[in-house]
Amino acid sequence: MIHKLVLFCLCILPLIGAANEIVSAMEGESFTLRTGFTERQADQDIEWRFGSSRTLLTSHTVFRDRLQLDRQTGDLTITNINNEHTGVYELNVANKALKFIVTVYAPVPVPVITRYSPQCSSSSSSSSSSSSSSSLELKSVLLCSVVNVSHVTLSWYKGNSLLSSISESDFRISLSLPLEVEYQDINTYSCVIKNPVSTQTTHLDIDQLCQTCSDCDYYWSQTAEAVIRLVVSAVVGVAAVAAVVVLVYDIRSRRAGLEWKFTKQ
Structure with missing residues (x-):
């Protein structure tokens, strides 16, 4: 809501002839609104106002013990700021209106x-020869x-x-x-x-x-173990098949030999 108000002020202030300055500040620090005056104009009173109600800063509770005013130039410094100090500041002096749009941001945390x-x-990767x-x-x-x-x-x-x-x-x-x-x-x-x-x-x-x-090492160890198990299983399987083939061949050879002997007799 505050930032919508700030945008509204940015649009409307040029229409009323005020000079506008955009100020960004960080919570916990201070900011200074500079008038540009090198010396105070005649005996003009310096009054800073804040917000849409144009409340005097000296009577506004959120600025208690935070205001530092340069009596010569009219520059205003606000210390130990927080988000409540976001808004529009106005100074009228020597028939000149100064307006400042201030936005207070929190410091960002470490990501x-x-x-x-x-x-x-x-993952799958494909070669230039379209084979994957x-x-x-x-x-x-x-x-x-x-x-x-x-x-x-x-x-x-x-x-x-x-x-x-x-x-x-x-x-x-x-x-x-x-x-x-x-x-x-x-x-x-x-x-x-x-x-x-x-x-x-x-x-x-x-x-x-x-x-x-550590899970990468675990991944590779598990992958290597799985490959070893696969190879061992394959070798054992081939050996078992070979043993069965040899056994069947031996049984058939023995049976054929016995049949030949009986036939001869």
């Missing part, structure tokens, strides 16, 4: 990278996640190249952005979250991921 599908998977073969590849889907955020953009980068991004502008929610990677990839990936006043980055080295991927 967290997790493995969404840690199991190694198989199945190959085993170490792949994983990564999730870059942040919680309780608004007015942010969450992005995946490979090196300096943007791979994907997602934005949220209105509500404080949790965001997650997936990315499929191969463990043999030598590139460095990073997940970046930012808003107009702050940025946080978490880097991911594929080699580091693979080193901590």
Whole structure:
């Protein structure tokens, strides 16, 4: 709602002849509204007002013990700010109206990278000769996640190249952005979250991921074990069939010999 009001002010203020300045600030810090005056104009009183009700800042409770006014220039500094200080500020002095559109943003958290599908998977690849073969590849889907955020953009980068991004502008929610990677990839990936006043980055080295991927070792050990079992089973099966063939041949040979002896007698 506040940001819709800000957009409305951006549209309407030029129509009433006011000078407008856009200010972005971060919670917990301070911002200064600069008038541009080098000295105070005559004996004009300096009055800063806030919001649609144009309440005097000195009588507004959200500004208690936060105001610092430069009596010479009229510059106003507000300290230890929070989201309540988002809005429109107005100064009327020397027959000149100054208006400032201020938006206060929360600092963004550090994004967290997790493995969404840690199991190694198989995929099919086709050659240029249109013949296809199945190959085993170490792949994983990564999730870059942040919680309780608004007015942010969450992005995946490979090196300096943007791979994907997602934005949220209105509500404080949790965001997650997936990315499929191969463990043999030598590139460095990073997940970046930012808003107009702050940025946080978490880097991911594929080699580091693979080193901590115990399930990959498990996958290969299970695959090797399965192959060995298959080979052993095949060898035992062939040996059993060969033994049966030899036994049947030996029985038939003995029977044929006995029949020949009886016939001769």
